[in-house]
Amino acid sequence: MTDELVHYSVASGVATITLDSPHNRNALSAQLRRELSDSLAKAKADDAVRVIVLTHTGRVFCAGMDLKEAKGAGAGDQGVNEFPRILEQIWTSPKPVVAKLSGVARAGGVGMVAAADIVVAAHEVTFAFSEVRIGVVPAVISLTVLPRVNPRAAQELFLTGEVFDAARAAEIGLINKAVDADRLDAETDRYVQALTLGGPAALAATKQLLASPRPATPSDGFPDMLKLSAQFFASDEGQEGIRAFAEKRKPNWVPAD
Numbered sequence: 250m251t252d253e254l255v256h257y258s259v260a261s262g263v264a265t266i267t268l269d270s271p272h273n274r275n276a277l278s279a280q281l282r283r284e285l286s287d288s289l290a291k292a293k294a295d296d297a298v299r300v301i302v303l304t305h306t307g308r309v310f311c312a313g314m315d316l317k318e319a320k321g322a323g324a325g326d327q328g329v330n331e332f333p334r335i336l337e338q339i340w341t342s343p344k345p346v347v348a349k350l351s352g353v354a355r356a357g358g359v360g361m362v363a364a365a366d367i368v369v370a371a372h373e374v375t376f377a378f379s380e381v382r383i384g385v386v387p388a389v390i391s392l393t394v395l396p397r398v399n400p401r402a403a404q405e406l407f408l409t410g411e412v413f414d415a416a417r418a419a420e421i422g423l424i425n426k427a428v429d430a431d432r433l434d435a436e437t438d439r440y441v442q443a444l445t446l447g448g449p450a451a452l453a454a455t456k457q458l459l460a461s462p463r464p465a466t467p468s469d470g471f472p473d474m475l476k477l478s479a480q481f482f483a484s485d486e487g488q489e490g491i492r493a494f495a496e497k498r499k500p501n502w503v504p505a506d
């Protein structure tokens with residue numbers, strides 16, 4: 250029996266997915282990709298899960314695609330073909346995904362960081378779009394990184410492949426917060442707790458909204474946004490939130506469909 254490279258646990262509405270392949274720095278091997286994808290699917294399907302925390306053991310969050318497995322790869326090989334599915338699962342997850350990093354991220358690992366909704370990293374963590382340094386292109390990850398990171402920084406960091414620190418990552422929009430290592434758990438928890446306060450369906454729809462292309466002008470967007478807004482004011486979830494406000498109590502959310 251092979252050892253698990255990804256651990257999955259659920260407590261108090263939070264699914265924790267832990268990458269645990271320190272010998273190869275959590276490189277995205279076929280086994281790790283499969284287990285990570287299965288864990289993300291499990292969290293999505295479980296009504297008890299409200300928020301997903303993606304984290305790791307060891308000094309590295311993720312070193313990107315498994316370069317040993319990629320040796321001798323043909324253009325149609327599975328490795329690169331399967332990776333987009335993981336980014337897609339994180340990006341489109343109806344439950345918010347919080348990434349917690351105490352160790353470094355490179356290439357595909359940075360693509361996952363960018364896909365997450367909230368990212369907290371220790372000050373010591375470094376990042377790099379190291380693809381060009383090994384003669385490959387940050388193609389797949391560009392789809393999650395470019396919507397988050399300011400264009401001038403992306404231009405510089407994609408082309409140079411230079412290592413940058415957590416403070417710079419926060420400055421350019423790749424992560425939310427760089428914190429002292431001893432505050433990492435507490436700061437992550439603060440975000441997780443805040444996310445559990447929102448209505449599950451409202452959170453899922455807000456994620457979709459944030460990922461949608463902007464209309465050319467506000468006037469172009471008002472009809473659709475009015476429809477969405479009215480739908481949620483009238484929904485069971487919206488009505489429960491409004492009743493709870495009036496009754497000065499916490500809302501009793503039911504799982505999103």
Ligand SMILES: C/C(=C\C(=O)SCCNC(=O)CCNC(=O)[C@H](O)C(C)(C)COP(=O)(O)OP(=O)(O)OC[C@H]1O[C@@H](n2cnc3c(N)ncnc32)[C@H](O)[C@@H]1OP(=O)(O)O)CC(=O)O
Binds near residue numbers: 313355357385386
């Ligand atoms: C998604 C797309 C592309 C990609 O993702 S391509 C991947 C590019 N990734 C990299 O270039 C990172 C390579 N790794 C490193 O730079 C360093 O390992 C590290 C992450 C900075 C950690 O350094 P550290 O000193 O802690 O560790 P070692 O370098 O000594 O490595 C230990 C051990 O782990 C193996 N390993 C590291 N990274 C990988 C990897 N990516 N794949 C496979 N194995 C890896 C390393 O070989 C060592 O193994 P030993 O057997 O012990 O020698 C494309 C798109 O977006 O389209």
